[in-house]
Amino acid sequence: MSSHHIRPMLYARPADILTEHPIVGLSLAALGGIVLSFHVLRLVRVLVQTYLVPGVSLKKFGAGKGAWAVVTGATDGIGREFALQLAGKGFNVFIASRSADKLNAVASEIEGKYNVKTKTHSIDFSSNDTEAYKALETALSGLEVTVLVNNVGKSYEMPTNFVEHALEEDEAIVAINILSVIRVTKMLLPAMVSGKKGLILNIGSFSGAFPSPMLSVYTGSKSFLQSWSQCLTTELAGTGVRVELVNTYFVVSNLSKIRRPSIIAPTAKAYVRTVLGKIGVPCGSLGRPGAMTPFWSHSIGDWLVQGYAPKGWLLGYINNMHKDIRRRAIRKAERLAKQQ
Numbered sequence: 001m002s003s004h005h006i007r008p009m010l011y012a013r014p015a016d017i018l019t020e021h022p023i024v025g026l027s028l029a030a031l032g033g034i035v036l037s038f039h040v041l042r043l044v045r046v047l048v049q050t051y052l053v054p055g056v057s058l059k060k061f062g063a064g065k066g067a068w069a070v071v072t073g074a075t076d077g078i079g080r081e082f083a084l085q086l087a088g089k090g091f092n093v094f095i096a097s098r099s100a101d102k103l104n105a106v107a108s109e110i111e112g113k114y115n116v117k118t119k120t121h122s123i124d125f126s127s128n129d130t131e132a133y134k135a136l137e138t139a140l141s142g143l144e145v146t147v148l149v150n151n152v153g154k155s156y157e158m159p160t161n162f163v164e165h166a167l168e169e170d171e172a173i174v175a176i177n178i179l180s181v182i183r184v185t186k187m188l189l190p191a192m193v194s195g196k197k198g199l200i201l202n203i204g205s206f207s208g209a210f211p212s213p214m215l216s217v218y219t220g221s222k223s224f225l226q227s228w229s230q231c232l233t234t235e236l237a238g239t240g241v242r243v244e245l246v247n248t249y250f251v252v253s254n255l256s257k258i259r260r261p262s263i264i265a266p267t268a269k270a271y272v273r274t275v276l277g278k279i280g281v282p283c284g285s286l287g288r289p290g291a292m293t294p295f296w297s298h299s300i301g302d303w304l305v306q307g308y309a310p311k312g313w314l315l316g317y318i319n320n321m322h323k324d325i326r327r328r329a330i331r332k333a334e335r336l337a338k339q340q
């Protein structure tokens with residue numbers, strides 16, 4: 001091999017390539033500039049959408065005009081906030097969860113604060129019972145429903161390897177996180193399409209965007225939600241019905257077991273306020289039609305993880321994080337058991 005062939009390996013400084021092979025050097029520099037600008041521009045778009053661009057007005061979906069919003073899993077956490085804040089925007093609110101007492105308390109709170117109507121319905125989505133769904137459909141009949149928040153969701157008590165899950169628990173997760181969403185949407189979507197007006201918010205999770213070991217069936221259920229939402233968004237384009245996957249990271253709630261708000265875990269109130277103000281703006285979900293990651297720290301995290309985190313490394317990182325959470329949860333349970 002001549003010394004000419006090995007020279008490119010020996011440039012002392014990157015600038016040498018410009019003097020010795022100006023065309024190659026300039027082409028590489030231009031390519032680097034294009035790639036860098038693409039990434040910088042993408043970050044700028046994410047930041048502009050997250051901090052500046054307002055969402056579609058809820059008036060488009062009948063706020064303040066007698067239309068109803070249906071929220072599943074509405075007695076606690078994120079769902080309760082959707083019920084309250086949608087009422088605050090002028091929607092009548094239909095709320096469905098298991099516990100009648102908690103439903104009545106939320107309905108009274110809403111009617112005490114806002115001049116809207118409420119309806120409550122007790123249902124246990126884990127049983128996937130056809131008769132229970134028929135009763136729900138009857139309760140909903142006659143209402144002009146233009147907003148549906150598919151919020152109800154269940155995860156594991158603590159991260160656990162699939163081999164140790166009780167089958168019943170995995171089945172309940174599928175029934176609550178997937179089947180309830182399909183069945184309730186099937187009930188309400190036809191009228192939204194014929195009325196040319198509708199908003200369906202599917203409350204997804206970061207663990208649907210990338211697999212989370214030790215939460216395997218939960219993760220899978222949220223991945224379903226992601227694919228299904230994006231299919232519906234595409235199928236329903238031009239019908240007046242908008243479907244959004246609301247990509248959620250940590251939020252203070254019973255499900256997350258996070259008690260105090262932080263930079264990455266807002267309160268449900270702050271989180272839902274952000275979601276309702278950003279309908280139709282992807283923020284951190286840029287490039288994924290029909291998906292939105294609106295809360296600022298979640299948005300930047302989504303941009304970073306989706307664009308730059310090596311997937312194999314991420315799987316291992318989440319697995320280790322969940323092992324650690326499990327260890328701490330078991331220690332806490334043992335401590336509490338000793339105190340009793």
Ligand SMILES: NC(=O)c1ccc[n+]([C@@H]2O[C@H](COP(=O)([O-])OP(=O)(O)OC[C@H]3O[C@@H](n4cnc5c(N)ncnc54)[C@H](OP(=O)(O)O)[C@@H]3O)[C@@H](O)[C@H]2O)c1
Nearest residue numbers: 073075076077078097098099124125153250251253255256
């Ligand atoms: N919090 C987070 O950090 C986080 C992160 C990512 C995604 N998410 C998603 O956000 C959604 C809401 O979570 P959250 O944190 O607000 O949960 P949460 O505080 O535990 O509230 C869950 C709600 O669902 C109802 N519910 C639970 N099981 C039910 C069942 N079998 N049938 C009917 N209703 C049932 C509960 O009411 P009853 O007890 O009265 O039935 C409650 O109103 C879920 O889809 C979750 O996956 C949350």
